[in-house]
Amino acid sequence: MNYRELSKLITLIETDPLMGRENLKNVSKKNSMVVGITGSPGAGKSTLVDKLIEHFRSNGKTVGVIAVDPSSPFSGGAFLGDRIRMKRHFTDDGVFIRSMASRGSLGGVNDSVFDVVEAYKAYGFDVILIETVGAGQTEVEIAYVAQTVVLVLSPGSGDEVQMLKAGIMEIADVFVVNKSDQLGADALVLSIRAMLEISERKEWMPPIIQTVATMGKGIKELAKAIEDHHNYLIKSGEMEKRRIRSEKKHAEHIMMNKIREIIDNSRGNNLEEIMEDVKKGLCE
Numbered sequence: 001m002n003y004r005e006l007s008k009l010i011t012l013i014e015t016d017p018l019m020g021r022e023n024l025k026n027v028s029k030k031n032s033m034v035v036g037i038t039g040s041p042g043a044g045k046s047t048l049v050d051k052l053i054e055h056f057r058s059n060g061k062t063v064g065v066i067a068v069d070p071s072s073p074f075s076g077g078a079f080l081g082d083r084i085r086m087k088r089h090f091t092d093d094g095v096f097i098r099s100m101a102s103r104g105s106l107g108g109v110n111d112s113v114f115d116v117v118e119a120y121k122a123y124g125f126d127v128i129l130i131e132t133v134g135a136g137q138t139e140v141e142i143a144y145v146a147q148t149v150v151l152v153l154s155p156g157s158g159d160e161v162q163m164l165k166a167g168i169m170e171i172a173d174v175f176v177v178n179k180s181d182q183l184g185a186d187a188l189v190l191s192i193r194a195m196l197e198i199s200e201r202k203e204w205m206p207p208i209i210q211t212v213a214t215m216g217k218g219i220k221e222l223a224k225a226i227e228d229h230h231n232y233l234i235k236s237g238e239m240e241k242r243r244i245r246s247e248k249k250h251a252e253h254i255m256m257n258k259i260r261e262i263i264d265n266s267r268g269n270n271l272e273e274i275m276e277d278v279k280k281g282l283c284e
């Protein structure tokens with residue numbers, strides 16, 4: 001498969017998921033490292049992704065990026081921003097970047113992300129980075145797609161409370177305090193640490209990495225934290241558990257979409273008739 005074919009396959013996945021999945025069946029796939037980079041709008045996710053690409057490339061690894069464009073009103077310009085920030089990698093053969101809308105019908109992560117990750121694995125990328133905005137409840141879904149979730153926070157944004165509420169803090173495997181050149185970074189580290197101390201984590205204690213993404217500071221440390229977590233997942237057997245959890249979520253997405261489609265197209269005009277259509281439709 002070359003990049004053009006990969007591009008086509010992704011478009012197929014987005015327009016006709018059934019066919020897309022059919023194309024991915026029985027194709028050998030790489031055991032890629034799948035990393036979710038999430039965090040509030042403007043925290044510096046794209047800048048970090050850009051620097052991580054550079055880091056992994058310099059170690060000879062190929063990198064596939066999925067930038068999930070937020071449909072949130074605060075970050076309307078993000079799409080263009082992402083493009084510009086990562087553009088310098090567009091001419092690199094070992095890097096593939098694809099943006100996709102976050103218009104997932106179930107909210108949060110677009111359903112197609114699951115299949116696009118499979119397409120990336122089939123292509124054989126060593127590392128897959130998925131950037132999503134993690135501002136709301138539904139974004140915790142990234143934890144089902146990625147093996148390692150990196151939560152990016154920045155000082156002064158006051159997002160921590162919001163994220164705590166949404167349960168995003170709990171899904172983070174690695175914390176990043178980006179914009180550490182700005183006032184309040186140390187305080188933010190302390191408050192994350194305090195939060196972690198009272199949480200019920202056992203085997204893996206998420207590290208807190210301070211970065212200045214714009215200057216490339218802390219990137220090596222971040223990459224190491226991601227790799228450490230990856231190794232932990234393998235050694236502890238947690239990787240296999242996460243794989244199964246992800247497959248279940250994927251199946252849930254597929255079935256929910258199918259049910260929704262059947263209901264939308266149902267000609268039934270009462271609950272029983274509609275339910276009958278659902279039952280029939282699911283058996284087809």
Ligand SMILES: Nc1nc2c(ncn2[C@@H]2O[C@H](COP(=O)(O)OP(=O)(O)OP(=O)(O)O)[C@@H](O)[C@H]2O)c(=O)[nH]1
Pocket residue numbers: 039040041042043044045046047048075077078081082085133178179180181182211212213214215
């Ligand atoms: N001072 C400072 N600015 C930074 C740092 N990292 C990123 N920025 C700036 O913060 C702004 C947002 O950066 P992005 O990388 O686009 O952030 P993002 O999280 O991807 O944003 P969205 O995709 O819109 O949610 C840009 O103007 C960056 O130059 C940092 O470490 N320090």
Ligand SMILES: [Mg+2]
Pocket residue numbers: 045046047078081082131
């Ligand atoms: Mg971005």
